[in-house]
Amino acid sequence: MVLHRADRAELTGLPLEVAPRLLGGRLRTIVDGDAVTLRITEAEAYHGHGTGDVPDPGSHARMGRTARNATMWGEPGHLYVYLSHGIHSCVNVVCGPDGVAGGVLLRAGEVVEGQDAAASRSGRTGRDLARGPGRLGQVSGLRHPRHDGIDAITGAEHHGALAELWLDDPLDEVARGPRVGVAGVAGTGAFPWRFWIPGDVTVSPFRWGRGAAAASMSS
16 A cells, blocks of 8 residues: 555546546545545546536536536546535545546545544444445535535645545556436446445445436336
8 A cells, every 4th residue: 555645647637537546545634623534435437518528417517617516627636515415515526637627426435534523423333434425525524615626635724624635556456337326328337437446345335316227228
């Protein structure tokens, strides 16, 4: 294991290229004085409008720049923190060149530092602490909209929080498949843009998104 602080150059590839590279890496946050470090075990790639060879119908940036997705269009290494279902703050690592929208959703992780703080924030213990993007966001302490855009490369303070992204050596074995809970064709095997560490107990279970199962059978 050779962990090192990530730099922007390592994140300038498209999300589909960067997502598997994040596995085994660490996201460390300090919020309200409490530090939590997550080992990243599952991630999903999302491309923006005009990004890559295939349009991504599952991306928040599929129609272009908006106030909501503006962080996705900025410098790689910032964190796009958005609200899911009006409840859960989810954390994405912005990827691609500045001005080209893209992000990698951190879907699951293992808490390797700050278990007490993570348990206090979530009311849970054990392997389910950060199993799923809403839970991961919760235990990280990062909240939408307050912490959207925080820079995980410089580690600069942002509205009372700090974030650091650390990368490990690339893993020898990475599993790949459809994204979880994404509606329509974007959640089928046509977009095998979810990556995870095989056999890791913190990885979230697969479930079809709205209409995705039917779209898969008809394709």
